Amino acid sequence: QPRLVESGGGSVQPGESLRLSCAASGFRAKDYAMGWFRQVPGKQREVISCIRSDDDGADIEYVNSVEGRFVISRDTTKNTVYLQMNNLKVADTAVYTCAAHKTTCGRGIGTWGRGTQVTVSS
Numbered sequence: 001q002p003r004l005v006e007s008g009g010g011s012v013q014p015g016e017s018l019r020l021s022c023a024a025s026g027f028r029a030k031d032y033a034m035g036w037f038r039q040v041p042g043k044q045r046e047v048i049s050c051i052r053s054d055d056d057g058a059d060i061e062y063v064n065s066v067e068g069r070f071v072i073s074r075d076t077t078k079n080t081v082y083l084q085m086n087n088l089k090v091a092d093t094a095v096y097t098c099a100a101h102k103t104t105c106g107r108g109i110g111t112w113g114r115g116t117q118v119t120v121s122s
Contacts, residue, residue, distance in 0.1 A: 018088065020083040024079045035100075036081075070086070094118060099113065
C-alpha cells in the first residue's frame, strides 16, 4: 500500500528555517513526480515545488513565491523527499502536504500524505 508521511512542521519566527520530510513507503519515490503542496484555509491548494527524475538526474521546479528560499531534494536510499525552507515569511503559514503523481505534480489522483502545519509568526 503506497503511503506518504510528512514531518518537520512547527512554529517559527520570520526569517527562520524548517526542513520538512516526506517518507514514502510501498513504492519508489524516485519513479514518481514528488511534489510539495500547501494550503491556507479558504484558499486553493497550490503546488510549490516538484522533483521528478529525468535523463540528467532530476528536474526541479518551484513556484515564484518560494524560488530562492526553498530547496527540494530527495534521498533515494531513504526513499524520502525533503523541503528545506529558509527565510520563512508569515505568508508561508499553511498546511504542507507531499504527494506522488505518476508523471506531473498535481496531475491525476496521486498518493497524498496527511500534511504538516507550518506557522510563521512574530
